[in-house]
Amino acid sequence: MNKIGMFAVLAGCVAAMPMVHADCASGVPLVNxxxxxxxxxDGTVTHEPTGLMWQRCPFGLSWDSQTKTCAGEGEQGGATYKNWSEALNDTAELNFAGHDDWRLPNVNELxxxxxxSCENFAINATFFPITHQETSYWSSTTMMSDPTMARMLSFSNGSESPxxxxxxxxxxxVRGGN
Known part of the structure; x- marks a missing residue:
């Protein structure tokens, strides 16, 4: 393929990728x-400081190694939303990337x-390209004061709530860990 053709392919891939904008503090080193x-x-990424292996895409989407992004048809912003019991069960039953010991992360793992040091997209967008900022993610952490509630976390601003x-x-x- 000639240089012009390669440029056209790359430009098309970039144009098809969702635009993510993170507001990060200037001059402050990134935490992650x-x-x-x-x-x-294989659609997974390992966070070396914790030893945790993560799915790059939320449930409802799959990793496309050609475009280096998540693809598929889901509900809200592409992801398939689940209630807490479904999230707990579906992660435990997941057989993905040659592993069958997946689980729903606890709130500390999330x-x-x-x-x-960033807001409006408080997660590494290079390795987690489809983490819609308006979307919250379930954790496996149940509230001690009310077992009908669990912790969830928003990657928009890092807020955590029951x-x-x-x-x-x-x-x-997620799987593994140190």
């Missing part, structure tokens, strides 16, 4: 820079992905 992650080449387990939020599976 690209160097903290290893792309496993927090480990937060990019605290929600009824009957509500529907996005899901991302």
């Amino acid at each position: 820079p690209d160097s903290d992650y290893v792309d496993n080449g 927090r480990s992905l937060l990019e605290w 929600s009824r387990k009957s509500e529907y939020f996005a899901v991302r599976a």
